[in-house]
Amino acid sequence: MTDTPARPLRIVVHPDDNVAIIVNEGGLRAGTVFEDGLRLVEDIPEAHKVALTDLPRGSRVLRYGVPIGTTNADVPRGAWVHEGLLELPPAPQLHDVPFGGAILTKQDPLTGFTFEGFRNEDGTVGTRNILGISTTVQCVAATVDFAVKRIKAELLPKYPNVDDVIGITHIYGCGVAINAPDAQIPIRTLRNLSLNPNLGGAPMVVSLGCEKLQPALMLPASTLPILQSSPYVVRLQDEEHTSFSEMVAAIMDLAEKRLIELNKRQRVTCPASDLNVGMQCGGSDAFSGVTANPAVGFATDLLVRAGATVMFSEVTEVRDGIHLLTARAADEETARSLVREMQWYDDYLQKGGVDRSANPSPGNKKGGLNNIVEKAMGSIAKSGIGAIHGVSGHGERVTKKGLIFAATPASDFVCGTLQLAAGMNMHVFTTGRGTPYGLAMAPVIKVTSRTSLAKRWSDLIDINAGTIATGDQTIEQVGWEIFHMILAVASGRHQTCADRWGLHNEFALFNPAPIT
Amino acid sequence: MTDTPARPLRIVVHPDDNVAIIVNEGGLRAGTVFEDGLRLVEDIPEAHKVALTDLPRGSRVLRYGVPIGTTNADVPRGAWVHEGLLELPPAPQLHDVPFGGAILTKQDPLTGFTFEGFRNEDGTVGTRNILGISTTVQCVAATVDFAVKRIKAELLPKYPNVDDVIGITHIYGCGVAINAPDAQIPIRTLRNLSLNPNLGGAPMVVSLGCEKLQPALMLPASTLPILQSSPYVVRLQDEEHTSFSEMVAAIMDLAEKRLIELNKRQRVTCPASDLNVGMQCGGSDAFSGVTANPAVGFATDLLVRAGATVMFSEVTEVRDGIHLLTARAADEETARSLVREMQWYDDYLQKGGVDRSANPSPGNKKGGLNNIVEKAMGSIAKSGIGAIHGVSGHGERVTKKGLIFAATPASDFVCGTLQLAAGMNMHVFTTGRGTPYGLAMAPVIKVTSRTSLAKRWSDLIDINAGTIATGDQTIEQVGWEIFHMILAVASGRHQTCADRWGLHNEFALFNPAPIT
């Protein structure tokens, strides 16, 4: 807490709200008086909530114009509205959700924005030119790691137009219930990861031989032209590999064939509509929903107006706002699909003996987010204000343009991995508490909700949205900044902090089916 | 299939068996006649089963002296008994299992065998002297990878008595239902991994700050003396880390403090009873149960006689033989615990919509293993013939001596990771089809069931048990060979193939609880 009384600042999101967020770094002391006369009756930490009116026991606490809970004690005006005072409301029902009522007049198209990308035969566009080495099974992971190290050291330097070589390793493929109802999720995730636009349609697969996830099950020949026309599998158990060195040599040989093809590619000018941008938040605080996420939401609207695909995700973080999302569904099928994904996740959590309240972390709570409703309202802000054009299930490939709800858990790398499978070629990640997040398969722009983090982690944070809280920038200004940085990074003109350090977290596969 | 008729060979495991395994490489042709007059009525692949008597529809097919299924058609003597002809019997009941009836007279103690190990303060002994860097959450994994690379390049060469530096990274810690009933499994697994004897009681932890799995939840100060006496956590979100470079520097500083301590350690002579050996099979074939696994079982008996801890695992691969195991339980509590672990797994599989028949892989079946019963009987052979002295739940630390059933899935790296958490300081892994398996935290001796694989993968396979099938070696001889190699590898005198190549697969955490 600061002892020198700075000018007290607070943020209210919606005119109906009866709480506001304290903006001042270090929080504010009891006795602080705002210009309008509001006096704090106790110390309130930064990013936490102050009561704007008396909230007698049983009052609905409104933030983002929606009830985030009910007071379980009398809370006077000027008091700290903390987790212990709020009762979690029940989750919105999944039947009779509103449909289409909140769709705004169609926003004007945004034309003339382009980026320099790698055009693929299947119509997608890469922002990077990467050789991806897929694996069918965890047993080959260490061998592929070994080969990738040698490929990067010995081959990659000869092919300067190729950005990177990635082993798509994971802990799936055998020792799993491959015919379980939910096994389709990890299987299609691995398939669609191999088809990510940044891999240029040149997949190759390393298989063991005896695994459950056989190459043809993971990547049927119909999925990409190259799978019919060229050999694409190295199978370690094949008789021809009579030593470990020969296995590695076979992987390197096939990799070099692919590198030669990838190296012929050049960036060409592409419309912004060729982008597929995945939006995500992680390590959120109470500012996330008023600074970083609305700024990302503004960029989402710009991208959608420019014809791009924009995905938002994180089922447990939209569950409490599902009625707000179905109201934005462009058609009834989209609304029904939204409900289907919520229901699937409700069931999934229930089988594990928990519910949506399992989502918020200690850091979220320390950061002022009292419960999943408050967190969800802030998380949804990333989706902007436009119509929702479609829904994809976990790990499904997205081919539609516009705003898409791509179902994923909120868990950061699981979400990122599923968005990559959905076809993401650019990623935007917002954080309040701070996380050194990075992915190998697509560039990640990190946006922080707080100026203090932007300063402290200046070599990890790409964009500071904390300036919105202090009134130094508007949501629109930061939104345009994000939009322009997406185009610059997509074109290879600007390097993200994560790429500068080579911070590339492993793939995190979502497998809700049993292992055996 | 070979065209030149070699001397036909077959193996029968138990006098009651009405099928035998074809031993000849490449299988045998229809018309082949064995010395005792048995004539094959069709081609039979290597490692697959031949009917020794007529098996009319509805006959029980006996292998290992137990029914592995019932024929669903008339099968004549000399025919190929393949998967399509066998109906899976129901799993043994979990109530009224026999208890203690099969315990043999106590075998003689085996004295005088020692190895050179690193003695730890908590009484355990390491076979390696490794710095392990634990992580509480997936968000720090890429940062720790970055730091470990630098530690290995810049610091490790200065501390020649330290064998390696391992980042214990994983995809758990946040975005998970940390209070779910089953969350105790991944949490205690991560805790006990940090306490593995090969890490010398010198753990350090990298934490983000806002994650659900807080350092004190993962590693309470009571778990190791060092956690009370020395700082052991680097928390990336702490105010003092004002850049990524400073985070990495802080990790490297703490790592060097630990390296200095670890470097003072020297190998000392320890009795074989200080070993904790984990036995596992993966990529099994029909030979596994008659060559590699019984040889490992013989080594298990030797180790137990020498006072060591020996773990066998893989719940779905013992489920069908549970009545044989409870009969070997040293006391009633052990029998009850065995049943408890089977019941937990039955329920776990059922929630996912599958059952134990989901275990066998295409490679198992191609290798002659028709179903889970046949696979289980071969898998159990690794446990030898002695009494079972205890049971540990998934990820629990084993402190008892003797033969222990450590519950794990059969999935190879999940099992290996859980056995490491249980305290394994040496690993023995048998394979028929072949897998380039390796772990960073403990040496892995790979034993193959087939001479053909031993020849083809001579730089990946440490011991060939295929000689048992051809009569060139006995189970006892190979068992002693395994036993002696365990002592040599544990002492650092002999290097395994996996260590020679640095083949170290990632940790594969078992998390049966939901992610959020």
Ligand SMILES: [Ca+2]
């Ligand atoms: Ca989030």
Ligand SMILES: [Ca+2]
């Ligand atoms: Ca997230």
Ligand SMILES: [Ca+2]
């Ligand atoms: Ca096995």
Ligand SMILES: [Ca+2]
């Ligand atoms: Ca296994």
Ligand SMILES: [Ca+2]
């Ligand atoms: Ca790795």
